[in-house]
Amino acid sequence: MPLILDSSSESSMGSEPDLQEERRRLHHEADVVIIGAGVLGSALAVALANQGRSVILLEKSLKEPDRIVGELLQPGGVQALTKLGLRHTLDDIDAIPVTGYTVIYYDEHVPIPYPVIASQVSDRAEKQLCKYEGRSFHHGRFVSKLRAAALAHPNITVFETEVTSIITSSHNTQVLGVESITRKTHKDCFFGSLTVVCDGYASKFRKSYIHHTPRVKSKFWGMELIDCQIPTSHHGNVVLGDNSPVLLYQIGSHETRVLVDVPEGLPSASTANGGVKGHLQNVVLPSLPKTVQPSFKAALEKGSLRSMPNSFLPPSTNKTPGVAILGDALNMRHPLTGGGMTVALNDVLLVSELLSPENVPDLYDTQVVLKQLRAFHWRRKSVTSIVNILAQALYSLFAADDWQLKYLQRGCFRYFQLGGKCISEPVGLLGAVIHQPFVLFYHFFSVALFSIWILIKENGVLMFPISLIQAVLVFAKACEVIFPYIFAELRS
Numbered sequence: 001m002p003l004i005l006d007s008s009s010e011s012s013m014g015s016e017p018d019l020q021e022e023r024r025r026l027h028h029e030a031d032v033v034i035i036g037a038g039v040l041g042s043a044l045a046v047a048l049a050n051q052g053r054s055v056i057l058l059e060k061s062l063k064e065p066d067r068i069v070g071e072l073l074q075p076g077g078v079q080a081l082t083k084l085g086l087r088h089t090l091d092d093i094d095a096i097p098v099t100g101y102t103v104i105y106y107d108e109h110v111p112i113p114y115p116v117i118a119s120q121v122s123d124r125a126e127k128q129l130c131k132y133e134g135r136s137f138h139h140g141r142f143v144s145k146l147r148a149a150a151l152a153h154p155n156i157t158v159f160e161t162e163v164t165s166i167i168t169s170s171h172n173t174q175v176l177g178v179e180s181i182t183r184k185t186h187k188d189c190f191f192g193s194l195t196v197v198c199d200g201y202a203s204k205f206r207k208s209y210i211h212h213t214p215r216v217k218s219k220f221w222g223m224e225l226i227d228c229q230i231p232t233s234h235h236g237n238v239v240l241g242d243n244s245p246v247l248l249y250q251i252g253s254h255e256t257r258v259l260v261d262v263p264e265g266l267p268s269a270s271t272a273n274g275g276v277k278g279h280l281q282n283v284v285l286p287s288l289p290k291t292v293q294p295s296f297k298a299a300l301e302k303g304s305l306r307s308m309p310n311s312f313l314p315p316s317t318n319k320t321p322g323v324a325i326l327g328d329a330l331n332m333r334h335p336l337t338g339g340g341m342t343v344a345l346n347d348v349l350l351v352s353e354l355l356s357p358e359n360v361p362d363l364y365d366t367q368v369v370l371k372q373l374r375a376f377h378w379r380r381k382s383v384t385s386i387v388n389i390l391a392q393a394l395y396s397l398f399a400a401d402d403w404q405l406k407y408l409q410r411g412c413f414r415y416f417q418l419g420g421k422c423i424s425e426p427v428g429l430l431g432a433v434i435h436q437p438f439v440l441f442y443h444f445f446s447v448a449l450f451s452i453w454i455l456i457k458e459n460g461v462l463m464f465p466i467s468l469i470q471a472v473l474v475f476a477k478a479c480e481v482i483f484p485y486i487f488a489e490l491r492s
Contacts, residue, residue, distance in 0.1 A: 020054040024157040030056040031363050033177055033192035035163045036199040037062070039070065040327035040344040042146035044196065047084055047352035049155035053363075056190050057150055058180060060162040064140035068222035068259065069308050069335045071139050071251050072098060072236060075114055075132035076383065076432025077342030080349050089145035090135050096250040098134035100427060102232035104239045104289060105413040111232055112416055114431050115424045132433050134338075136236075136249050136257075161188065166195065166205060166323070174366060175322035193363035194355075195323045201311055203329035209320050214311040214332060218244065218263040218399070221276055221307050228256040228295035236338065238398065240409065241287050245336060245398040248292065258296060260284055261310065261336070261399060277305065310334050312392060314488035315384065318373040321366035326351065331384065334395040339387035342432045346383045351376050377492065382435040385489040389482065390429055390440055396481045404477035411451025415443075422446075441482075448478035 024030050032048055034041045037059035045057045073081070073090075081087050100113035114132040150156050161180040167189065168175055177191035197205045201214070230237050230248050239246040244261035251257045262269055262276055269279035280300055288296055315331040318324050327344050354372040355363065363369060400409040416423050426443050428434035452471040459467040 020155065021157065024054060024056050028056065028188065028190045030054040030157070030190075030192045032056070032194050032196060033190050034058065034196045034198065035178060035205070036197070036327070036329075037147050037150065037158065038065070038143060038198065038200060038327065039146060039341050040348060041196070041198045042143065042150045043081075043084055043086060043345060043348045044198070044326070044352065045150045045156050046086060046146075046153055047348050048355070049150075049153045050085065051352065051356050053155065053357075055153075055156045056192060057156055057158045058161055058163055058178070058190065059147075059158065060160070062147065062158070062160050064144045067139050067308070068257065068306050069139070069220065070341055071257055072134060072136045072249055072338035072341075073142075073345075074098075074134045074338060074342040074431045074433075077345050078134060079433070080342070080345035083349055084345065084352075086146065086149060089142060089149060090137070091145075093137050093141035093145060094252045095135040095137040095142075096252065097234055098136050098236060098249070099131055099234045100236075101430070102235045102237045103413060103416060104231060104237060105410075106241050108413070109231060110413065110416045110423075111235065112423045112427045115428045115433065117433075132428075132431055134431065136251050138251050138255070159190070163199070163205075166197075166208065167191070168322075173320055175320060193322070194369060197323060197325045197329050198327035199329055201309070201328040201332060203325075206325065206329050209318070209323065209325055210316045210330070212314055212316055214309075214313040216264075216309045216311050218261050218310045219307045220247075220259040220310055220335065221262050221280070221305055222257060222259045223296070223299040223304055223306075224251075225256040225258055225292070225295040225299050227254050228258075229291040230256055231289050231291065238336075239288060240398055240413070243283055243287055245395070246284060246288065247336060249338075256295070258292075258299070259335075261395075263399065263401075276307075277303075280305075308335075310336075310395075314485075314491065315377065315380075315388075317377040317492045319370065321370060324351070324369075324373055331388070333388040333391035335391070336395050336398065337387070337391045337430050339391055339430075339432065343384050343387050346432065347376075347380055350380055354379075374492075381489060382437070383432055385437055386429050386435065386440050387432055388489060389437075389485045392485045393444060393482050402477075404474045405481075407451045407455055407474050408448065408478060408481075411454055412447045414454060415447045415450050444482055445478065448475055451478075 031053040033056045034045050035058050037057050045055045049055045102109055102111045116131050151158055161182040163178045163180045165179045166175055167177045175195050180188050237248040247259040249257055268283045269276050311332045313332040354376050360368050397409045397412050400406045425439055429440050452474055455470055456467045
């Protein structure tokens with residue numbers, strides 16, 4: 001039998017929840033079967049269960065996860081978590097408040113705090129100004145708290161079992177449920193009106209329903225630094241220079257995560273040059289802020305290097321009856337901007353609204369469900385298209401590998417130095433608290449034009465004819481950076 005983890009029957013509310021619990025536990029039938037108890041899967045299970053749906057949540061291993069990304073939740077993600085009634089999952093995990101970013105360009109620093117919001121003071125008419133805040137933490141601790149919330153819910157039954165295949169109808173393409181195996185011996189089946197696949201970036205079911213495949217151009221190599229003095233506390237610190245970007249942020253009172261982007265085929269990371277460790281020792285270490293170098297060197301000597309592919313996967317519309325693909329199985333972007341969990345939680349908010357009993361009384365009505373999933377694909381773009389495009393575009397600039405991108409990189413840094421809306425609106429987009437794609441378009445091309453102005457000014461009057469040619473090439477490069485990702489968002 002699969003390992004069942006469930007709240008006691010005493011916590012169920014009345015006879016109907018008891019019957020639903022028995023149906024899940026004994027017959028493995030529910031309204032919704034969710035594959036994967038990560039951030040999205042656990043939060044979605046709670047959201048649907050709060051609406052009265054009967055939910056089965058399947059996870060291969062309920063041990064605390066241990067991974068090097070998914071550790072920074074933007075303010076827009078904290079807002080979504082609060083709306084889902086799961087804000088408490090950030091408590092008691094040594095989470096660190098995040099109030100913005102700092103970009104370090106060679107020896108220059110520019111702080112980019114999150115924008116200010118007017119909030120209500122208790123129930124009076126008075127308002128006070130406060131800054132948006134995100135949170136950074138150990139990924140596994142956060143996921144464990146989300147799973148605990150699912151385990152405690154009377155409408156959810158959690159099974160520790162590995163899903164091996166999808167069950168489809170014998171006479172059409174409709175998905176009916178899943179097959180699984182527990183402890184490598186016991187086979188079982190679970191059935192639901194809707195099966196949700198959210199088994200992460202390495203999804204083994206994605207290719208059956210989505211024609212796009214993830215593109216990987218680099219990896220993040222990560223270490224945990226102990227008692228590191230980062231340039232700006234409570235900020236995500238991005239280090240730029242001659243190399244690909246380095247990201248630093250606290251994940252605990254004494255722990256700081258460092259993520260070093262290493263593109264594929266990088267000569268300094270070749271076997272002849274000592275591999276990735278040689279690249280970190282010889283190239284990255286000397287380029288880091290002086291206060292970071294001792295703890296970086298200590299972690300490198302300890303040998304605790306781990307990697308994660310940096311993937312891009314454009315979103316697709318769910319078109320198969322009886323199944324929904326969500327989370328990293330559906331859509332990924334470069335993790336440089338820390339947008340993954342924020343996208344996931346906002347998707348949970350939206351999909352749970354669209355599939356609520358008021359909008360879809362019976363989840364077995366696949367035509368209505370598919371209609372709502374088509375609406376989900378387009379409505380999510382007010383948040384996710386911004387996060388997706390910004391992540392890919394910023395990475396292209398921050399990992400600049402030609403002279404046009406180098407000018408755009410420098411222009412981006414100088415643009416941030418102008419202050420005002422030149423930082424408050426871009427970081428509002430990054431933090432997923434500004435939901436206006438046009439604002440992203442405006443600031444991206446403002447950076448491009450500002451970069452061209454810097455180029456012309458540096459070249460001087462005598463070089464003006466050459467500067468015009470270079471300006472066209474820089475602008476063309478800016479279009480080459482952003483438009484493919486805009487077009488990817490416009491596809492269904």
